[in-house]
Amino acid sequence: MMAWALRKLEFDPRTVSFVEHDVARLRARLRQRRWARGTRSAPVPRGVHLGCGARRVPGWLNCDVSGSECDIDLAAGRLPFADGSVDAVVMQHVVEHLELKGQLIPLLRELYRVCSDDAVLWLSCPDLAKVCAAYTADRGRALKEDRCRRWPDYSLDGAPVQQFVNDLFQARGRHRNLFDLELLAWALEQAGFRSVERIAEADLLAAHPGFPPRHDDEQSLYVRVCKSR
Template sequence: MPGWLNCDVSGSEFDVDLAAGRLPFADRSAETVVMQHVVEHLELHGQLIPLLRELHRVCAPDAMLWLSCPDLAKVCAGYTADRGQALKEDRCSRYPDYSLGGAPVQQFVNDLFQARGRHRNLFDFELLTWALGRAGFDLVEQVKEAELLAAHPEFPPRHDDDQSLYVVARRSR
């Protein structure tokens, strides 16, 4: 993203291993952090909560931490409603080349949970709020993608509210 410090494990302008437990940034140095579809790739206790604690350390008071990830509640509701058909159709509308390789539609739910071995967790609002609270974030609000885009219009829209959980967390102290 132009105008942002873009971090990834490799190939970014600032390579950093988010699972390593330590971020190379000064205390209270960030006003805003945006992580879209990252937290689900980290193990809860050994990687994600330590990362969230580090983010709490580097966030200034009243800084905003925007997170999005697949929404466990929406995935379960989608499976119960129609075995995941609407979820799969939503994905196909955004990614026309997406395919289940001939598998029945229920496989889409597995794909959301596993992401071909890349996902470690799915979160609902309660679980993500708990993890953020363990890290010291005391103000957590569920939002829509539109709120992230209104605050930061430079981000490309994902149009994934039907499958994703969006939250904003604040460090108030």
């Protein structure tokens, strides 16, 4: 209803999208509160796919802020799972959407809590080092061409190629941070994780072949994180 009213008042589509997202976050938090109070049974997964979007993977608990098997507001920094109950987590292109200290590190601490001692986290995000190197090399032209190969409808609407770098940093207001390996490892270490290894997308797909490939190694940082090693 609120989003409909904003459209009638001729707010720009991005404002409407942000309001819709915040409403979805509120609904997810209310569900999580019911889990915390014991008025609704919390899921008991072994493998969790956080920030799944439309990429639902069979055999995993696919979670997102709305319309998923288990709606969770990841920015709230709380997960409805028992201590040590999760064996694997996949979180692709999620961490860049969270504020570093107020949202991401609390979420990583929750992941540390819910993960079993032998659990493995598989994370990916835009790679700050690759983006900066690409800008220095050719103003980001190669990265933009890589994006267009994967997303044929992608367009800069006539802007010079340098705008693609801005798009990676901002994502139309949806990104909060970009990470290189050192910064992401630091954030994970604040949560208690100690083993952070750079990998390729192929390593994730070899371990969990049910996940659809993104073919985004040229732009992305992939890491494997172990709780106990």
